[in-house]
Amino acid sequence: MRSVTEHVERVLALVSPLPVVTLGLADADGSVLAEDMHAAVSVPPFDSAAMDGYAVRLADLPPGGGSVTLDVTGDVAAGPSDVASDVTSDVTSDGPGYMAGIGPGQAVRIMTGAPLPPGADAVIPVEHTSTGGFVAGAPRAEVSVTLARRQRPHVRRAGEDVRAGQLLAHAGTEVTAALVGALAASGTVRVPVRRRPLVAVISTGSELVPVGGALGPGQITDSNGPMLAAAARAAGADVVRLGPASDDPAALRAALDDAVLDGPAARGGPAAGGGPPVDLIVTAGGVSAGAADVVREVLAAPSSAGEDDGGATDVDVATVAMSPGKPQALARWRGVPWLALPGNPVGAYASFELFARPAIDRLRGLGVAGEGSPGRGGNAELAMLPQRYPLGRVCRSLPAAVAWSSPAGKLQVLPVRVSDGAAEPCGSHHALSALATADGLALVPPDVEKVRAGDLVQVLMLR
Numbered sequence: 491m492r493s494v495t496e497h498v499e500r501v502l503a504l505v506s507p508l509p510v511v512t513l514g515l516a517d518a519d520g521s522v523l524a525e526d527m528h529a530a531v532s533v534p535p536f537d538s539a540a541m542d543g544y545a546v547r548l549a550d551l552p553p554g555g556g557s558v559t560l561d562v563t564g565d566v567a568a569g570p571s572d573v574a575s576d577v578t579s580d581v582t583s584d585g586p587g588y589m590a591g592i593g594p595g596q597a598v599r600i601m602t603g604a605p606l607p608p609g610a611d612a613v614i615p616v617e618h619t620s621t622g623g624f625v626a627g628a629p630r631a632e633v634s635v636t637l638a639r640r641q642r643p644h645v646r647r648a649g650e651d652v653r654a655g656q657l658l659a660h661a662g663t664e665v666t667a668a669l670v671g672a673l674a675a676s677g678t679v680r681v682p683v684r685r686r687p688l689v690a691v692i693s694t695g696s697e698l699v700p701v702g703g704a705l706g707p708g709q710i711t712d713s714n715g716p717m718l719a720a721a722a723r724a725a726g727a728d729v730v731r732l733g734p735a736s737d738d739p740a741a742l743r744a745a746l747d748d749a750v751l752d753g754p755a756a757r758g759g760p761a762a763g764g765g766p767p768v769d770l771i772v773t774a775g776g777v778s779a780g781a782a783d784v785v786r787e788v789l790a791a792p793s794s795a796g797e798d799d800g801g802a803t804d805v806d807v808a809t810v811a812m813s814p815g816k817p818q819a820l821a822r823w824r825g826v827p828w829l830a831l832p833g834n835p836v837g838a839y840a841s842f843e844l845f846a847r848p849a850i851d852r853l854r855g856l857g858v859a860g861e862g863s864p865g866r867g868g869n870a871e872l873a874m875l876p877q878r879y880p881l882g883r884v885c886r887s888l889p890a891a892v893a894w895s896s897p898a899g900k901l902q903v904l905p906v907r908v909s910d911g912a913a914e915p916c917g918s919h920h921a922l923s924a925l926a927t928a929d930g931l932a933l934v935p936p937d938v939e940k941v942r943a944g945d946l947v948q949v950l951m952l953r
């Protein structure tokens with residue numbers, strides 16, 4: 491039997507990071523950076539007020555905390571500067587050139603985020619002044635204000651958050667909502683990312699009826715198809731669903747060709763009538779030892795004429811030391827990587843998380859350093875774990891809430907719920923209904939046959 495680790499390595503060897511495309515920042519979330527991203531401009535770009543109040547010169551304020559009355563000579567709000575100011579005298583002018591400054595004995599009404607006028611070096615919050623509070627929309631009425639020095643200057647210095655040129659995110663990291671914000675703030679307009687993978691999901695089996703179809707004798711609803719499509723989308727791929735394909739090899743070959751040939755394909759959904767070839771094929775079912783195991787049958791007749799002529803190349807059928815999910819196969823169909831997962835739904839899901847997800851992660855470029863960038867050693871970290879787990883998932887080490895047994899010589903992939911920080915198996919672990927309630931998959935190493943309550947287990951978190 492092949493170890494899970496070795497099978498993951500073979501899966502990863504089958505796929506390569508997709509080409510780089512440049513997206514507008516607003517469309518980049520969920521994609522993976524192809525290059526290190528640096529700030530184009532400093533954030534904040536100018537010294538600004540951190541509070542609504544009065545911009546003052548610290549030199550005007552008694553250091554001991556005594557109060558002082560200053561002339562209010564202007565008004566600055568956040569936004570383009572049409573500073574309403576009657577300041578004319580004694581201006582220090584090392585601040586923004588477009589703005590009048592404040593002189594000795596003067597204060598300027600200032601709103602949070604507004605540029606600090608030249609000469610000012612602190613903001614006194616309005617609630618700590620004789621004004622007490624501003625009324626929204628009301629113009630300046632006060633001619634003077636009495637205030638005292640506060641402990642903090644309440645000024646955000648230019649570049650305090652990020653300096654122009656500073657590294658914001660490494661190549662190989664996903665563009666999150668917060669990163670979109672950080673990139674926008676620091677002047678990024680376009681983002682080099684890896685193209686989003688397109689994955690074909692094909693379930694196989696003559697017993698399968700698409701969701702919503704009437705079931706005849708011996709028929710069941712195709713649950714793997716929609717489940718794996720959802721899993722692939724959750725992993726950051728676009729999905730084209732084909733099949734279910736019957737146990738006739740010609741039907742499976744036709745579905746595989748639909749996936750990889752950009753022709754008059756019988757594709758459903760947005761790509762109907764043909765579309766780009768997919769980057770990865772994921773099939774479920776037909777891979778074990780049965781007489782009607784169609785994937786095995788198609789793989790057993792590899793292409794003699796090479797990948798261009800149709801057929802499978804690089805065929806690799808394996809029994810992997812895991813439970814569930816033991817029968818697995820890898821190949822290329824007309825050159826496109828193909829992961830053949832087993833049909834039992836929990837096994838199909840477990841193998842998706844352990845094999846298909848890392849493949850999608852790699853296509854997306856997750857953890858892939860940019861050209862000329864050193865990378866972050868993410869893979870070294872993973873290599874320390876017993877298996878090379880998917881990069882897009884968090885693995886937690888949690889105590890087992892109860893005892894359970896695990897098959898000898900196989901990695902157990904057990905749906906667990908996490909409550910009070912402990913992992914507890916969810917009902918019957920071969921049941922999809924139990925999997926649907928799981929917070930994670932406990933991964934019990936092959937050499938462990940008994941998990942005792944309190945033992946630490948690795949849990950691949952699903953949410």
Ligand SMILES: Nc1nc2c(c(=O)[nH]1)N[C@H]1C(S)=C(S)[C@@H](COP(=O)(O)OP(=O)(O)OC[C@H]3O[C@@H](n4cnc5c(N)ncnc54)[C@H](O)[C@@H]3O)O[C@H]1N2
Pocket residue numbers: 693694695697698710711712713714715774775776777778779780783814815816817831832833834835837
């Ligand atoms: N003699 C042996 N028999 C089996 C072995 C073995 O080693 N020797 N392995 C078992 C294991 S483990 C698994 S897992 C299954 C995997 O078989 P296949 O990948 O060939 O899957 P199928 O036979 O097509 O289906 C298995 C099971 O799952 C149901 N199924 C399949 N596809 C779907 C779907 N899209 N939606 C819902 N349910 C599906 C199918 O009806 C079967 O009940 O083989 C064991 N047998």
Ligand code: MOO
Pocket residue numbers: 812813814815816817832834836837838
């Ligand atoms: O390996 Mo199968 O997926 O155990 O049920």
